[in-house]
Amino acid sequence: xxxxxxxxxxxxxxxxxxxxxxxxxxxxxxxxxxxxxxxxxxxxxxxxxxxxxxxxxxxxxxxxxxxxxxxxxxxxxxxxxxxxxxxxxxxxxxxxxxxxxxxxxxxxxxxxxxxxxxxxxxxxxxxxxxxxxxxxxxxxxxxxxxxxxxxxxxxxxxxxxxxxxxxxxxxxxxxxxxxxxxxxxxxxxxxxxxxxxxxxxxxxxxxxxxxxxxxxxxxxxxxxxxxxxxxxxxxxxxxxxxxxxxxx
Amino acid sequence: xxxxxxxxxxxxxxxxxxxxxxxxxxxxxxxxxxxxxxxxxxxxxxxxxxxxxxxxxxxxxxxxxxxxxxxxxxxxxxxxxxxxxxxxxxxxxxxxxxxxxxxxxxxxxxxxxxxxxxxxxxxxxxxxxxxxxxxxxxxxxxxxxxxxxxxxxxxxxxxxxxxxxxxxxxxxxxxxxxxxxxxxxxxxxxxxxxxxxxxxxxxxxxxxxxxxxxxxxxxxxxxxxxxxxxxxxxxxxxxxxxxxxxxxxxxxxxxxxxxxxxxxxxxxxxxxxxxxxxxxxxxxxxxxxxxxxxxxxxxxxxxxxxxxxxxxxxxxxxxxxxxxxxxxxxxxxxxxxxxxxxxxxxxxxxxxxxxxxxxxxxxxxxxxxxxxxxxxxxxxx
Numbered sequence: 026x027x028x029x030x031x032x033x034x035x036x037x038x039x040x041x042x043x044x045x046x047x048x049x050x051x052x053x054x055x056x057x058x059x060x061x062x063x064x065x066x067x068x069x070x071x072x073x074x075x076x077x078x079x080x081x082x083x084x085x086x087x088x089x090x091x092x093x094x095x096x097x098x099x100x101x102x103x104x105x106x107x108x109x110x111x112x113x114x115x116x117x118x119x120x121x122x123x124x125x126x127x128x129x130x131x132x133x134x135x136x137x138x139x140x141x142x143x144x145x146x147x148x149x150x151x152x153x154x155x156x157x158x159x160x161x162x163x164x165x166x167x168x169x170x171x172x173x174x175x176x177x178x179x180x181x182x183x184x185x186x187x188x189x190x191x192x193x194x195x196x197x198x199x200x201x202x203x204x205x206x207x208x209x210x211x212x213x214x215x216x217x218x219x220x221x222x223x224x225x226x227x228x229x230x231x232x233x234x235x236x237x238x239x240x241x242x243x244x245x246x247x248x249x250x251x252x253x254x255x256x257x258x259x260x261x262x263x264x265x266x267x268x269x270x271x272x273x
Numbered sequence: 274x275x276x277x278x279x280x281x282x283x284x285x286x287x288x289x290x291x292x293x294x295x296x297x298x299x300x301x302x303x304x305x306x307x308x309x310x311x312x313x314x315x316x317x318x319x320x321x322x323x324x325x326x327x328x329x330x331x332x333x334x335x336x337x338x339x340x341x342x343x344x345x346x347x348x349x350x351x352x353x354x355x356x357x358x359x360x361x362x363x364x365x366x367x368x369x370x371x372x373x374x375x376x377x378x379x380x381x382x383x384x385x386x387x388x389x390x391x392x393x394x395x396x397x398x399x400x401x402x403x404x405x406x407x408x409x410x411x412x413x414x415x416x417x418x419x420x421x422x423x424x425x426x427x428x429x430x431x432x433x434x435x436x437x438x439x440x441x442x443x444x445x446x447x448x449x450x451x452x453x454x455x456x457x458x459x460x461x462x463x464x465x466x467x468x469x470x471x472x473x474x475x476x477x478x479x480x481x482x483x484x485x486x487x488x489x490x491x492x493x494x495x496x497x498x499x500x501x502x503x504x505x506x507x508x509x510x511x512x513x514x515x516x517x518x519x520x521x522x523x524x525x526x527x528x529x530x531x532x533x534x535x536x537x538x539x540x541x542x543x544x545x546x547x548x549x550x551x552x553x554x555x556x557x558x559x560x561x562x563x564x565x566x567x568x569x570x571x572x573x574x575x576x577x578x579x580x581x582x583x584x585x586x587x588x589x590x591x592x593x594x595x596x597x598x599x600x601x602x603x604x605x606x607x608x609x610x611x612x613x614x615x616x617x618x619x620x621x622x623x624x625x626x627x628x629x630x631x632x633x634x635x636x637x638x639x640x641x642x643x644x645x646x647x648x649x650x651x652x653x654x
Contacts, residue, residue: 095286207294210324210337213286 026078026170028069029130030102031123031137031153032062033086034093038142047236058093060205061138064198066097067205068136068168076170078133079103083126085119085226087111098216099208105219106130108226115232116141120152122228127157132193134175139164139197150197160190164199278574284346291350294323299354306358306480307625310473312436313358313480314392320362321392325351327385329366329373334381335389341515341577345522349570352526356629357478359526361394363519364432364481367637368395370512371441371457375500384459387438396437398428398460398486399509405430406642408443409452409506413488415444420495422446422458424466424488430636434484435469438462442488443505455505459497466491477628514587515580517637521573521593524601525566527630531601531608532562534623538612549611558607565600573597588650595643598633605630 036042040054058066066082073080082097082105084090094105106126114122127135135154140147147163154161164180170192178187180199208216247265251258266273280288298319306313320326329344330336339347344366351359365388372384372395388395404410413426424444434440440460447454460467469484499508536559539550549555576593579586605627609616616623634640 092282092285095282096289099286099290207323208286208290209322210287210290210328210339212324213283213290214337216286217283 026072026076026134027081027130027132028072028078029081029083029127029132029135030062030065030069030097031083031085031135031149032066032093032097033059033084033138033141033143033149034090035059035142042239044237044239047238048234049237049239056089056092058096059138059142061140061142061198061200062097063205064200064202065136065138066100066102067203068196068198069134070101070206071203072134072168072170073103081105081130081132083123083130084108085110085114085123091221094221095213095216096208098219098221099212100206101209101212103219105221107221107223109223110226110228112230113232113234114228114230116146116148117152118228118231119149120156122226123153124156126224127153134168134170134192135159135195136165136168137195137197139199147197150195154195157193157195159193159195161195161197162188162190163197165196166199166201168196168202280346284343287343288346288350290323291325291347292353294319294325295350295354299351299358303355303358303480304619304622304625307355307477308479308619310475310479312361312482314436316358317361317394318392326362326392327365327369327388327395329369330385330389331373331381334385336385341518341580342574344519345573345577348519348522349526349529349573352523353530354526355480356523356527356626356633357480359523360432360478360481360632363516363523364396365394365437366519367397367512367516368433368437368439368441370516371397371499371508372439372459374511375457375504375508376459380459380497380499384439393438394433394436396431396433396440396484397512398431398434398440398442400428400430402427402429402485406639408509409455411443411445411455412448413442413444414448415446415456415458415493417446417495418492421492422456422495422498424458424460424491424493426488428486428488429472429484431469431484431486432481432636434486435471435482440467440486441499442486442493443509446502450503452506453503455509456502457499457505457508458493459499460488460491460493461497464491464493476631477625478632513637514590517590517594517643518573518576518580518586520633520637521569521576521590521597524594524597524630524633525570525573527626527633528562528566528569528597528601528604531604531623531626532559532566534621534626535559535562535608535611538615538621542613555611558611562604562607565604569593569597569600588647591638591643591646591650594633594637595640595647598630598640601630602627602634 036054037057043050069080080102082102085108137150151161162177165177167178169176249258328337328339331338415422442458442460445454466489468487472483539555542549573593576589608623615621
């Protein structure tokens with residue numbers, strides 16, 4: 026069997042991002058393998074350990090993605106295909122480019138992150154499935170293969186369901202799917218010798234990013250004095266929480 | 274292009290791994306094991322699992338054959354998490370190094386296998402209750418008896434001594450020959466007559482196990498002798514000339530942590546209506562700390578590079594060790610000062626940095642001994 030994890034490289038959640046000329050400046054950010062994709066890498070390794078076959082990493086993104094691809098190889102996957110495209114590409118266009126490679130690779134299972142940490146889209150997995158005409162299971166928390174089919178548990182908005190789905194199929198990850206292993210030192214050393222095929226891509230984005238901003242959190246520094254009129258202060262607090270903060 | 278400060282992709286990857294490991298596996302448990310004065314064995318197991326333990330053992334003996342530069346990169350990261358916990362793998366490398374330098378192929382096969390096939394540690398036993406820096410004056414006796422040496426004596430301040438699968442013990446077979454009468458023997462865990470007593474009440478680095486080792490008519494196979502009789506002192510010195518460099522790296526890690534904690538606190542803590550980071554008195558301290566971290570790291574890398582090139586490195590290792598550990602002690606001290614009263618409490622991580630890094634000025638040769646080595650190097654030219 027063949028298992029594919031689609032991965033991306035994103036800024037570490039602890040990185041401080043800056044905006045420069047209406048664009049996010051990544052120069053000072055630590056870039057890592059997207060943690061939601063890390064679950065996907067772990068899962069394809071586990072599936073391979075259990076069912077044999079091959080685990081393959083597929084990535085679409087700029088040259089710098091190679092570092093994240095190497096990390097995924099160091100965790101224990103077999104080889105990688107990196108579609109190299111500089112600049113922004115919307116998830117639907119990404120999915121179409123990825124679908125071409127995936128059709129060629131013909132895997133049984135494709136797994137990718139439930140959401141993408143940088144542009145916070147949840148579109149990539151479903152869009153890939155759509156482009157391939159394969160079924161998709163989103164927010165997967167458990168995955169088993171039996172008799173050529175997959176049994177998966179996945180999260181719904183306020184619950185979960187267990188589904189059976191024919192293969193090939195696409196799954197997106199949710200926290201709790203597994204606990205990703207560390208890339209090991211021997212893995213890092215071996216990763217260098219593993220096959221990493223680079224394919225240049227020049228797809229046109231269907232969406233153009235005009236301006237990026239970062240949400241700024243500011244405090245209003247509103248302090249209610251409860252010492253003189255505690256009841257009045259309490260009513261005022263309730264009013265503010267209800268009318269201004271809209272939390273109660 | 275004779276000078277190149279860049280790391281290879283592989284080195285960057287292992288730095289990333291060690292950094293993540295320190296953040297996720299070491300830093301969160303550091304305060305707890307410091308308080309309990311216990312060895313976090315699960316961290317040792319995880320270090321083994323990801324390949325960060327005993328990685329200097331060559332590939333042909335089941336290790337990864339890491340060079341000194343790689344060791345130093347990893348050392349800084351692990352010590353950032355906890356210097357005491359980093360001392361566990363570091364002291365294991367200290368125990369491996371004499372075997373690496375002087376062991377025969379057969380000995381390497383025999384001992385290194387035990388250190389790579391499962392989570393296991395090595396140790397290095399030189400200091401004694403009556404002598405530390407004056408290593409040639411050691412009193413542990415080794416008397417040849419047929420195919421064995423009979424060991425009698427006591428070693429102290431031995432990191433990993435009680436956990437170690439193998440301990441390299443330095444003993445004298447002829448006290449009148451002074452340093453020429455020293456030999457190095459590998460003593461295996463469980464050898465009758467060998468007992469390890471854990472020492473309690475350490476100021477810092479409390480997550481690393483420190484032991485007194487007692488040898489009472491302990492019979493060690495002569496096949497465990499490293500090199501020849503009389504080689505022991507040279508083996509010990511050549512070992513320390515290498516392993517002081519990771520002590521410097523650990524110091525850099527502690528200093529970097531001190532700088533990071535102090536910076537974070539200075540940005541949050543307000544005084545006189547503004548964050549104290551805006552006060553020049555605080556800024557100068559942060560700048561000094563940064564100067565120390567950067568220069569100590571650069572010099573530590575240099576000493577590591579000399580080692581990997583096979584060039585003489587004894588003086589550079591001494592400079593790196595003394596400079597980095599003193600710089601780190603001062604950085605930890607200033608981090609406490611920036612934290613004020615909070616810095617003096619266990620709740621904040623900075624007081625532990627100072628307690629931990631004090632030992633870096635003492636072990637693997639006190640900083641006074643380092644200055645002797647440096648001075649001898651100057652005067653011999």
